[in-house]
Amino acid sequence: MNTFKAMRTTRTAQQTLTGSPGDIFPLLCPVREYDWIEHWACEMVYTASGFAEPDCIFTTGFPDPGGRDTWVVSRHEPPVRIEFIRTNSLRIMRYAITLADLAPGLTRARWQQTITATCEEGNEHIRTLTAEAFAEQVATLETLLNHYLQTGRMFRGQQG
Numbered sequence: 409m410n411t412f413k414a415m416r417t418t419r420t421a422q423q424t425l426t427g428s429p430g431d432i433f434p435l436l437c438p439v440r441e442y443d444w445i446e447h448w449a450c451e452m453v454y455t456a457s458g459f460a461e462p463d464c465i466f467t468t469g470f471p472d473p474g475g476r477d478t479w480v481v482s483r484h485e486p487p488v489r490i491e492f493i494r495t496n497s498l499r500i501m502r503y504a505i506t507l508a509d510l511a512p513g514l515t516r517a518r519w520q521q522t523i524t525a526t527c528e529e530g531n532e533h534i535r536t537l538t539a540e541a542f543a544e545q546v547a548t549l550e551t552l553l554n555h556y557l558q559t560g561r562m563f564r565g566q567q568g
Contacts, residue, residue, distance in 0.1 A: 412527065429508070450479075498526060506520075
């Protein structure tokens with residue numbers, strides 16, 4: 409009998425973005441992220457349209473524990489919600505982004521990660537994750553997105 413007991417953690421953070429959900433949603437796509445995230449890199453595995461869509465698959469090779477990630481778009485509800493399942497050798501993550509109108513020209517974006525370890529090393533990795541680090545990552549993405557939405561250009565000099 410397997411004695412491994414998987415750990416799970418959920419992190420949530422919010423952004424206030426200068427645009428409508430219809431302006432923002434198309435940017436939450438692995439292809440469009442090249443427009444606004446300076447250090448973004450991915451390899452598309454499958455997309456019929458060339459962009460994010462249901463069952464779109466891509467990979468990333470960020471220097472995170474667990475190695476190369478495979479991402480699958482598991483929910484695609486323009487312009488209000490997109491979810492990804494992101495996996496590597498240590499964990500499986502559900503990444504959900506929900507957009508809602510706050511006022512004309514303002515959107516509230518809710519970013520949520522639910523991370524489940526798939527092995528004891530994954531449990532160790534989860535123990536190192538903090539709500540503060542996730543909030544900082546989402547705040548950086550907020551800066552990058554708002555700059556792009558306001559100028560039509562990528563913000564240079566920040567990690568995304």
